[in-house]
Amino acid sequence: LLSLSLSLSLSLVFHDIIAEDFEDSYHNLTLKTMMGMRWASSFCPNARYVMKTDSDIFVNMDNLVLNLLRPDAKPRRRFFTGHVINGGPIRDTRSKWYMSRELYPESKYPPFCSGTGYVFSGDMAELIYKTSLHTRLLHLEDVYVGLCLRKLGIHPVQNSGFNHWKMSYSLCRYRRVLTVHQISPEEMHRIWNDMASKKHLKC
Numbered sequence: 515l516l517s518l519s520l521s522l523s524l525s526l527v528f529h530d531i532i533a534e535d536f537e538d539s540y541h542n543l544t545l546k547t548m549m550g551m552r553w554a555s556s557f558c559p560n561a562r563y564v565m566k567t568d569s570d571i572f573v574n575m576d577n578l579v580l581n582l583l584r585p586d587a588k589p590r591r592r593f594f595t596g597h598v599i600n601g602g603p604i605r606d607t608r609s610k611w612y613m614s615r616e617l618y619p620e621s622k623y624p625p626f627c628s629g630t631g632y633v634f635s636g637d638m639a640e641l642i643y644k645t646s647l648h649t650r651l652l653h654l655e656d657v658y659v660g661l662c663l664r665k666l667g668i669h670p671v672q673n674s675g676f677n678h679w680k681m682s683y684s685l686c687r688y689r690r691v692l693t694v695h696q697i698s699p700e701e702m703h704r705i706w707n708d709m710a711s712k713k714h715l716k717c
């Protein structure tokens with residue numbers, strides 16, 4: 515609630531927060547992602563690419579744009595990339611990622627991209643949203659997107675630039691990645707300032 519009221523007041527200042535009418539909880543993450551897919555397909559139908567990421571992720575924008583999205587190249591279609599996970603459901607009820615057999619009986623998940631950060635071509639937003647309308651909701655949003663991709667016959671492409679674990683900061687290391695997980699707001703400022711002020715440094 516605190517974060518919701520904070521978001522809404524910031525929204526009055528910057529007009530850049532979209533909210534929908536559901537409780538913003540970990541278990542509702544899939545709803546939030548599908549709301550984003552619907553929003554992107556309605557209001558950004560011509561976007562070449564869309565990225566979904568979390569607030570504790572460092573995103574190397576230069577690398578993302580110049581090396582992955584490549585404005586000079588022909589835009590990709592039916593393209594989905596990130597840190598690809600080939601896993602299966604965790605049946606331990608104490609786990610954050612617990613999945614019951616009732617909800618998901620299979621022993622393997624289809625390949626999915628870690629929800630910490632993934633990028634897809636603009637056409638995917640509508641395809642995923644429409645597929646979700648006839649796909650039973652699962653609370654693990656990245657697994658759920660993977661299920662939609664399987665239905666669509668699309669294979670997510672592994673890119674090792676997406677780091678879904680923490681990586682200690684060094685200018686030269688962070689210059690080579692696309693994302694790094696678990697960055698606090700203070701670190702985020704420090705990293706952005708450091709990278710911006712050392713553009714002349716070669717490594």
Ligand SMILES: *[C@@H]1O[C@H](CO)[C@@H](O)[C@H](O)[C@H]1NC(C)=O
Binds near residue numbers: 535537538540
């Ligand atoms: C998801 O949001 C709905 C609507 O606000 C709410 O009723 C429901 O309890 C939420 N579910 C979870 C698991 O948080």
